[in-house]
Amino acid sequence: xxxxxxxxxxxxxxxxxxxxxxxxxxxxxxxxxxxxxxxxxxxxxxxxxxxxxxxxxxxxxxxxxxxxxxxxxxxxxxxxxxxxxxxxxxxxxxxxxxxxxxxxxxxxxxxxxxxxxxxxxxxxxxxxxxxxxxxxxxxxxxxxxxxxxxxxxxxxxxxxxxxxxxxxxxxxxxxxxxxxxxxxxxxxxxxxxxxxxxxxxxxxxxxxxxxxxxxxxxxxxxxxxxxxxxxxxxxxxxxxxxxxxxxxxxxxxxxxxxxxxxxxxxxxxxxxxxxxxxxxxxxxxxxxxxxxxxxxxxxxxxxxxxxxxxxxxxxxxxxxxxxxxxxxxxxxxxxxxxxxxxxxxxxxxxxxxxxxxxxxxxxxxxxxxxxxxxxxxxxxxxxxxxxxxxxxxxxxxxxx
Amino acid sequence: xxxxxxxxxxxxxxxxxxxxxxxxxxxxxxxxxxxxxxxxxxxxxxxxxxxxxxxxxxxxxxxxxxxxxxxxxxxxxxxxxxxxxxxxxxxxxxxxxxxxxxxxxxxxxxxxxxxxxxxxxxxxxxxxxxxxxxxxxxxxxxxxxxxxxxxxxxxxxxxxxxxxxxxxxxxxxxxxxxxxxxxxxxxxxxxxxxxxxxxxxxxxxxxxxxxxxxxxxxxxxxxxxxxxxxxxxxxxxxxxxxxxxxxxxxxxxxxxxxxxx
Numbered sequence: 313x314x315x316x317x318x319x320x321x322x323x324x325x326x327x328x329x330x331x332x333x334x335x336x337x338x339x340x341x342x343x344x345x346x347x348x349x350x351x352x353x354x355x356x357x358x359x360x361x362x363x364x365x366x367x368x369x370x371x372x373x374x375x376x377x378x379x380x381x382x383x384x385x386x387x388x389x390x391x392x393x394x395x396x397x398x399x400x401x402x403x404x405x406x407x408x409x410x411x412x413x414x415x416x417x418x419x420x421x422x423x424x425x426x427x428x429x430x431x432x433x434x435x436x437x438x439x440x441x442x443x444x445x446x447x448x449x450x451x452x453x454x455x456x457x458x459x460x461x462x463x464x465x466x467x468x469x470x471x472x473x474x475x476x477x478x479x480x481x482x483x484x485x486x487x488x489x490x491x492x493x494x495x496x497x498x499x500x501x502x503x504x505x506x507x508x509x510x511x512x513x514x515x516x517x518x519x520x521x522x523x524x525x526x527x528x529x530x531x532x533x534x535x536x537x538x539x540x541x542x543x544x545x546x547x548x549x550x551x552x553x554x555x556x557x558x559x560x561x562x563x564x565x566x567x568x569x570x571x572x573x574x575x576x577x578x579x580x581x582x583x584x585x586x587x588x589x590x591x592x593x594x595x596x597x598x599x600x601x602x603x604x605x606x607x608x609x610x611x612x613x614x615x616x617x618x619x620x621x622x623x624x625x626x627x628x629x630x631x632x633x634x635x636x637x638x639x640x641x642x643x644x645x646x647x648x649x650x651x652x653x654x655x656x657x658x659x660x661x662x663x664x665x666x667x668x669x670x671x672x673x674x675x676x677x678x679x680x681x682x683x684x685x686x687x688x689x690x691x692x693x694x695x696x697x698x699x700x701x702x703x704x705x706x707x708x709x710x711x712x
Numbered sequence: 713x714x715x716x717x718x719x720x721x722x723x724x725x726x727x728x729x730x731x732x733x734x735x736x737x738x739x740x741x742x743x744x745x746x747x748x749x750x751x752x753x754x755x756x757x758x759x760x761x762x763x764x765x766x767x768x769x770x771x772x773x774x775x776x777x778x779x780x781x782x783x784x785x786x787x788x789x790x791x792x793x794x795x796x797x798x799x800x801x802x803x804x805x806x807x808x809x810x811x812x813x814x815x816x817x818x819x820x821x822x823x824x825x826x827x828x829x830x831x832x833x834x835x836x837x838x839x840x841x842x843x844x845x846x847x848x849x850x851x852x853x854x855x856x857x858x859x860x861x862x863x864x865x866x867x868x869x870x871x872x873x874x875x876x877x878x879x880x881x882x883x884x885x886x887x888x889x890x891x892x893x894x895x896x897x898x899x900x901x902x903x904x905x906x907x908x909x910x911x912x913x914x915x916x917x918x919x920x921x922x923x924x925x926x927x928x929x930x931x932x933x934x935x936x937x938x939x940x941x942x943x944x945x946x947x948x949x950x951x952x953x954x955x956x957x958x959x960x961x962x963x964x965x966x967x968x969x970x971x972x973x
Contacts, residue, residue: 335842
């Protein structure tokens with residue numbers, strides 16, 4: 313019985329998480345866990361990480377008041393500007409953290425998976441900076457959708473391997489990266505790009521992103537003298553949301569809203585709204601909500617944003633959902649695109665398509681009252697999406 | 713008594729047991745039963761039937777492709793259980809089901825174990841359920857006299873090998889390489905022998921069967937003294953996947969003859 317309790321609590325958030333991976337990887341996960349625990353308590357590691365985040369990534373990122381959006385929605389809206397991080401999104405926080413950890417563990421070969429390409433670019437960047445070899449697995453479909461990011465990774469010396477199995481998107485890129493890891497576990501370090509995967513990845517990745525929430529807290533207290541009424545973030549795997557929310561999790565008066573990608577609509581067959589539509593299941597090493605069919609086969613996800621196009625979600629989000637701590641909803645492709653246009657026109661900020669889903673919450677929400685203090689995590693910038701945006705606008709204009 | 717236990721009890725020492733793996737529903741739904749017959753008549757000691765999953769993390773391209781084909785044809789757990797039931801009308805060969813945990817969780821572990829026992833399944837292999845997650849399923853299977861078969865890999869510590877030997881039944885699956893299925897024996901090195909010797913020294917309760925990369929009997933010959941048997945999967949599936957319909961039987965016969973000592 314003792315074993316049962318022990319095995320169920322290690323790496324679990326409530327009922328979610330765990331280590332559902334082949335035996336081959338378990339010793340590597342244990343070594344990773346031990347190394348991470350040790351470095352977590354090591355002031356020198358934190359000093360190096362802080363230095364890199366400040367001088368290389370450009371942290372702290374600003375907390376910008378958004379006056380015209382505020383007026384438009386009748387709220388007091390601030391944006392946490394992760395879009396201003398080096399490489400254009402929050403992903404670099406975790407990539408730098410894990411690359412530094414890999415270096416400390418004496419690993420020289422890095423692998424990563426990527427959807428939109430942001431995590432791939434962030435990892436390629438960190439590897440160039442620290443002199444590490446880098447291979448990025450990317451679904452063939454995404455390679456097409458995000459050509460520019462592929463070029464960026466290659467320019468920084470990374471090898472991009474297109475994945476042609478399954479749906480040819482983030483899900484299959486992740487499976488392929490895990491297979492590579494199983495085969496080269498002795499000398500290679502897998503930098504997972506979200507709060508997914510087996511323990512300790514969901515915990516570690518969330519902690520490397522906590523800087524988002526910690527800075528926000530300090531900044532909002534300095535500017536407004538109080539905590540926000542609400543936090544809003546988009547959720548695919550859920551890394552930006554996890555890092556943003558976690559430092560506020562015990563502040564019961566701070567409401568939290570996670571926005572998933574509904575694709576064509578939550579009830580359609582083309583959606584990525586895992587928490588709204590999925591059921592608990594196991595994918596890529598952890599137990600969490602999962603889009604799956606009546607036989608427990610993983611369903612195809614769909615979203616206009618490659619970064620949210622994933623049928624799973626981080627286990628801690630599943631826990632927060634069941635606990636009722638975070639309110640999860642979903643925005644469609646169309647709603648996200650409309651919100652992106654509004655933000656661009658009113659604030660001069662083009663958010664990433666992923667991030668646009670968080671902005672779409674403003675159009676639909678009825679949970680917070682007028683004048684509330686709301687912080688949106690502007691997790692990435694939209695430069696990488698300009699082709700998609702242009703194409704989408706051309707198509708919809710054609711229909712109208 | 714569980715057919716696996718019974719089989720190993722009667723197995724003459726020095727003789728290698730042969731487990732043949734096939735993904736359920738291959739080469740086609742119609743020809744699955746007759747292919748199982750062929751495998752039994754070729755001298756399979758144990759049949760391992762793969763339950764397809766959309767995201768098989770421990771498998772290489774061959775089994776991935778086989779999974780996709782099986783899923784396209786609508787193979788699911790219910791179909792597989794029914795197939796085992798049909799097979800049992802003709803054969804007493806032990807049957808082991810191999811599959812990833814999600815479809816089993818979705819079906820329900822207790823109903824799955826119960827059905828396995830009813831139709832005549834003898835063991836299960838769940839490659840994404842390591843020691844850490846085993847407790848949620850182990851007793852359920854063992855209560856139904858379905859052996860939960862553990863996997864040992866070159867990276868397994870001595871302590872883990874001993875724990876798996878204590879907790880698992882049927883046999884232990886020795887993963888010959890650090891990697892996924894579908895490789896070949898060129899991946900075996902001097903470390904492979906060291907690993908098998910380590911396993912032999914530590915395992916006290918279960919027979920040990922080696923798999924991953926075995927394509928013919930000569931691949932396993934050098935390690936004969938350290939094993940109770942071997943498992944062939946991807947190489948057999950490649951015959952089924954790559955041969956033209958009319959050639960399958962001949963190609964399969966030739967392949968199976970190379971698995972004889």
